[in-house]
Amino acid sequence: MPDEESAALRVALAYHRAWTSKDVELALTYVADDLVCDAPAGRIDGRDAYRDFLAPFARSLISTTLIAAFGDEDKALLMYDTSSALVASAPGAECLTVRQGRITYSRFIFDRLPFAAARQAMA
Template sequence: MTGTAALDIARRYFEAWSGGDFDRAMEFVAPDIRCHAPAGPVMGSEELRAFMGPFAGMVQSTSLLAAYGDADNAVLIYDTATPVVAEGPGAEWHHIVDGRIVEMRIIFDRLPFDVARRSHGGQ
């Protein structure tokens, strides 16, 4: 890959899942992806689908705040709005090989979701 190829793939993945087309987003993910998520490791595309799919399905809107990348790596910083949280900031690092995301690290602020859960009687 050359130039900003990884950034192009990462942006296409982000635009697909944040735009409501999770199946399209998964086309950019390698079958053996390794994802480092706040809740722990997510291994393989089917586990990623089970982990990310429900969240992507409840996202009402996103704002891409910044995107950086080179030939092999990309970083996206964004904000999400869901029915329970108006502002849920997150970031993702992607390592891309042969046009597919093979490794991902997801970082997001869990506090707004924890506050919303507590205010609705959850633990």
């Protein structure tokens, strides 16, 4: 990672550290009220809806590994792998737009198939 982090990357890393340590409320302090998130399940509008999306997964986390993080003044890209109660390895990536110290847009990418397979195996 760069020695000097960009403004967007500082916000993105603080947000990531918060939710991956299961502190969703702290993570949401880095998110704008009118956040828009495009995720595999569809569009999520607003901080409250994003809390409902993020909190259950954050609570289930066992560990996380940050693979890469890059950013400039307006955007940051994080790639990581997570281990949860349901799936041993779930890589993901977020491209985050940051305005005035808050995340306003997230393009969140992860593979839903391992989660579906794990749920089906439990049924």
